[in-house]
Amino acid sequence: MINQLMMTIIDKKTIAKDTIEMRLAGGAIVRTIEPGQFVHINVGNQGSHMLRRPISIADINESDESITIIFKVIGSGTEDLQSYQIGQELDVLLPCGSGYPIKEINVKKALLVGGGIGVPPLYYLGKKLKENGVEVESVIGFQTKSSVFYEQQFAELGACHVVTDDGSYGWKGYVTDVIDQLDFDYYFSCGPTGMLRAVSNKLENHKGFISIEQRMGCGIGACYACVVPTNDDEKNGFKKICKDGPVFRANEVVI
Amino acid sequence: MSLQVNLPGLSLKNPIMPASGCFGFGREYGDLYDLNQLGAIIIKAATREARYGNQTPRVAETPAGMLNAIGLQNPGVDAIIDQELPYLMNYDLPVIANIAGSTVEEYIDVTKAFTRTNAVHALELNISCPNVKEGGVQFGTDPELAKEVTYKVKEVSHVPVYVKLSPNVSNIGAMARAVEDAGADGLSMINTLTGMQIHLPSKRPLLANQTGGLSGPAIKPIAIRMIYEVKQQVSIPIIGMGGIMTAEDVLEFLLAGASAVAVGTANFHHPFVCPEIIDALPDVLQKYGFTSVEDAIGKGHDHDLSRT
């Protein structure tokens, strides 16, 4: 069930260029969060920011019942979010959306494929998979060396390959240049639409899940702002990204 | 303090209801709080057949508001009656169904379809959706067409009909008088104002539909002015909307001449806004010297007379 909470910022760090990691204290509800779900954050007031900003839940820390979010400052909303300091409170709706259905699938070896701000939700997913005895390998792509984050954290889950567009760190090129050389039975991907399209094309013979983005209004399924057409034959078939997603089976929806 | 208001077809325990298109068919907000707290609910637009609506992006944020171009996405009137209304029948809540169409025949068909259910207490005739090429907007800008569609819908409707006016006209009073003449039981105003945002990185209109409807506090002064103007020209009740965020905003609408109000965009900013406004309303009414909601309706006009 979705709750509205005032969450206190208990930690805040810049972990890469324009990339902020924040930890928010939330109480017992954080224990119910599934990997792939997101929070819908009020980053201002009705004058400055009428719409909330969707940000993935990057990690859960059960010991202090907090969540970690990682966001990139790309516009006025994320800029205002960045200006919040440790000790201040944020008005947050959580948990939103449906996450990766890892309890319902039989996976032995997982491949995580993340691009840019699509990397964060894969971390909590990888952690949970590993806890369940799944072998985890990841490929995370960034524009350039200064944007790279969480390499160490992913390396603790299993083999981690970093790719940069300009080759300034790790492999040069795109995540798709690396993934077909790897062996796995399910893939899990999150990132820009172009990347998701390339990944799901390249891995069309594999089972997998993707997490997609769209501009949102309500964030809870009421306004039909965030729909995506489904790939089946049903006329006018669609899913709401904020409620049915953001995670979908590869090929379930048209991206 | 009495918040009760009685309007054609609607016995409202308070004058607050969520606006059409901003609250779906109630389920999502019903998971957050008890919908019985609301005065009523206006459900999302119904058309004869299912519609997919526009491409995405469908929303954009603007200063003190937002643009939307959903494009009347809905499962069609029959699916709404069979799959959505039963959920609302669990509540003690008047339901207002918003109906839209591309032709007069479609409006008539949707209205007739609703006659087979007793779960709807009034219709809101949406002749003002700016977001679809054939979405009824032509009915909302031409008084003769507005009159015709209102008259024909009234002929077949089994419940009172509120006509939702478009602010995208130069003479709102003429539109209001036209639909009153055609037998409308009430008015609902305002729908969104047509706007556009250009996305700098791509140098193109941001919304896939290019234009969208502007809503939120940015349009409140326009809504207040239009309701004030219309109140002086018609005698049917008005459900007011446009940018309401607080109980003070509600009082402003009542003073301008609205008998009840709808809250739209504010639900996205703050999902509990409707029950919070309802809780705050008695104190606000009292603070400004009113003893009930009824007592405040239209009171913004009295000074006018004393000044002339």
Ligand SMILES: Cc1cc2nc3c(=O)[nH]c(=O)nc-3n(C[C@H](O)[C@H](O)[C@H](O)COP(=O)(O)OP(=O)(O)OC[C@H]3O[C@@H](n4cnc5c(N)ncnc54)[C@H](O)[C@@H]3O)c2cc1C
């Ligand atoms: C389910 C989901 C999870 C996300 N997780 C993360 C995350 O973990 N880290 C992160 O950095 N970013 C994430 N994003 C993207 C993030 O929501 C946008 O970067 C952010 O909303 C931009 O806001 P802004 O005001 O800075 O940018 P602006 O471009 O000024 O925003 C204007 C409007 O567009 C919307 N918008 C702009 N870009 C996006 C986008 N890519 N997706 C959705 N809405 C957008 C904004 O919410 C706002 O309403 C996620 C998006 C979704 C849908």
Ligand SMILES: Cc1cc2nc3c(=O)[nH]c(=O)nc-3n(C[C@H](O)[C@H](O)[C@H](O)COP(=O)(O)O)c2cc1C
């Ligand atoms: C996302 C969205 C969808 C809407 N859909 C409808 C609709 O289907 N039918 C309708 O009559 N009005 C629709 N509206 C208009 C609202 O009902 C309301 O008239 C308008 O938004 C002004 O009120 P507000 O500023 O409180 O949002 C929609 C508005 C928004 C923001």
Ligand code: FES
């Ligand atoms: S954002 Fe409102 S339905 Fe998804």
